[in-house]
């Protein structure tokens with residue numbers, strides 16, 4: 498991270514003018530609004546004093562464990578393949594979590610000059626993502642607010658199991674840019690759901706997704722991944738602990754509830770959307 502590369506992604510959250518490196522560890526706009534950059538290398542640009550929560554450090558630890566065990570490696574490879582085919586220079590990962598997927602993309606990048614911005618509501622998530630690669634800058638921001646990211650700043654927007662803002666994704670993508678969205682399929686974790694360990698998945702998630710994005714993006718391709726994972730009790734605990742069910746499940750009860758579970762379905766849809774001109 499450098500203040501220069503970070504600032505090249507960003508605009509002022511107050512007046513929307515570009516941000517540039519200021520004195521010390523700050524970013525400033527031409528009007529004089531000034532924002533501190535964390536010494537760990539990311540900016541926090543949240544509107545007002547509203548309180549936000551993203552994934553906690555415990556959820557991120559669980560996600561790190563599960564991803565490090567390689568269970569979602571096929572998904573990580575599929576994402577890297579789709580994005581590499583675009584030969585992008587600038588990749589924005591919205592809801593980056595641990596940074597696992599954007600790291601995979603950067604690992605396959607042909608040019609040294611490829612840069613990424615990891616954005617998440619959780620400072621702990623952004624800190625991990627930035628720490629994991631020199632090619633990644635970090636931003637703590639809320640996807641539901643006007644993003645403090647410049648118009649057309651990204652060649653690709655990546656969005657994996659995270660909230661979406663269609664209007665803002667369209668604005669921050671360059672003309673003709675790619676939006677890659679990954680969502681769970683109805684069968685994802687169905688065995689854990691049957692054991693009372695996972696939350697329901699919204700029916701017709703794919704139809705809702707294409708309806709909500711269709712005015713601004715043309716669906717170019719849909720890929721499906723589905724696999725049966727032979728998980729250990731420890732893997733299952735990590736899987737529950739890293740997702741939304743963590744808020745509703747007592748960790749001490751996971752072991753007994755998961756006893757009869759042998760295989761767990763992991764099933765995803767990957768949607769490639771092309772930004773429409775407007």
Ligand SMILES: C[S@@+](CC[C@H](N)C(=O)[O-])C[C@H]1O[C@@H](n2cnc3c(N)ncnc32)[C@H](O)[C@@H]1O
Pocket residue numbers: 550551552560591592593594595596597598616617618619622638639640641656657658659660740
């Ligand atoms: C299920 S996790 C997925 C993380 C990562 N993409 C992955 O698949 O490993 C969802 C992420 O979205 C973030 N998130 C939730 N609400 C958000 C918001 N309003 N704005 C930005 N990020 C948000 C969470 O903090 C979390 O890191």
Ligand SMILES: [Zn+2]
Pocket residue numbers: 509510511512513514526527528529530
């Ligand atoms: Zn400003």
